[in-house]
Ligand SMILES: Nc1ncnc2c1ncn2[C@@H]1O[C@H](COP(=O)(O)OP(=O)(O)OP(=O)(O)O)[C@@H](O)[C@H]1O
């Protein structure tokens with residue numbers, strides 16, 4: 001179905017149409033200096049497309065909450081536990097309800113964490129809920145910064161990983177990223193590069209102009225025109241907008257930014273049960289631990305220096321686990337967590353369930369068994385899953401080469417680490433290269449084609465080199481580890497065993 005929404009007027013006096021279906025497939029990047037009219041543009045886009053497509057807005061300023069009154073968006077306050085955010089995001093996808101994740105009032109670290117956890121849970125939704133959603137992220141440079149800032153590495157990784165998932169791999173799962181930034185040079189390149197549609201507003205700084213010119217494939221002199229654009233005017237280019245650069249003046253909006261609109265509007269006869277649907281937890285959720293994240297205290301420089309000089313903790317260890325209560329030692333607590341972990345993995349269904357869902361199960365079990373201290377975070381849980389799914393044995397796990405493999409795995413997003421480590425363990429131990437079916441299963445899919453694409457992706461990242469022996473069997477080499485798998489049949493059928501067992 002072709003639906004063109006009206007964004008305003010072009011310099012030729014015609015209506016500026018944005019093809020929503022095309023946008024879902026090709027994503028959009030909006031850039032312009034502060035006050036150029038980006039948020040206004042996003043609002044116009046959201047208002048016009050609201051009847052056609054589900055929307056999720058990541059809103060650092062709480063500006064878009066006014067969409068709730070007129071269009072029925074559910075406002076989700078970002079100050080929640082990870083488990084709460086995951087539950088809400090999962091139900092947002094199940095029930096196809098538009099929402100605004102309002103991060104107003106949170107500090108930057110919390111904003112990044114909340115947005116990252118929420119987006120990842122939307123990304124991890126069960127396949128049957130992969131309906132199209134426009135995911136609009138205002139001030140995207142905050143969530144996908146090009147360089148590390150003054151926030152913890154963990155928050156940065158969660159948020160950047162989620163934005164990368166959204167822009168690079170979200171399409172298949174129905175997620176279409178629409179991101180806006182004041183400063184293109186501050187936005188991570190891989191995130192910006194995945195948009196095929198652009199709306200470029202007034203831009204002053206040369207470095208931003210150059211990045212814009214590069215993205216649009218314009219020469220830098222032509223890009224000078226971005227300097228003279230008026231507020232509310234943008235140059236549009238891309239398959240959903242225009243085949244050649246076209247100046248567009250964004251039209252008016254029906255709702256206003258909350259900051260300039262103090263008066264409340266009466267609620268329309270919106271479906272009242274929508275909020276119930278989203279906010280009423282299922283009975284199982286009530287047993288999840290409700291632990292509010294404390295606001296992080298500013299850390300003294302001496303602290304940071306001390307941390308930098310400490311040796312890196314063993315990757316994969318439960319580094320975030322708080323010290324156990326006095327009656328149980330750290331080792332005992334670790335053993336308890338390992339036990340719970342093994343219980344989850346023992347379920348044959350576990351391989352095909354999203355990590356976010358398994359994590360919820362894990363949290364409930366922690367609660368039931370009264371494991372003291374706060375539960376490990378989702379990313380720690382994911383890493384443990386990835387290591388367990390790799391099928392590595394205790395002897396290999398203790399080697400220095402395996403430690404290097406774990407460090408290398410940090411270079412891929414969390415949900416790819418299981419596959420990556422499975423391949424790495426086969427290489428470190430010189431076992432036959434896993435088949436496409438085994439790779440697919442480790443990624444939680446049945447698609448062999450997707451397995452091959454994953455290998456292609458790792459190769460593009462410079463992490464592996466795929467080659468073949470004379471009989472055509474596949475070998476995967478890990479240059480950084482100085483190891484490669486033995487030749488393996490890429491088309492071998494799944495034996496139902498782990499990588500390790502199948503190879504033996
Ligand atoms: N096309 C337009 N028509 C009418 N008013 C506009 C238009 N575009 C922007 N404005 C007004 O200009 C002001 C600044 O716009 P907006 O908040 O969208 O800028 P911004 O690019 O998001 O800035 P920042 O990066 O600081 O958030 C707002 O008051 C907005 O209502």
Ligand SMILES: [Mg+2]
Pocket residue numbers: 038039040138
């Ligand atoms: Mg804005």
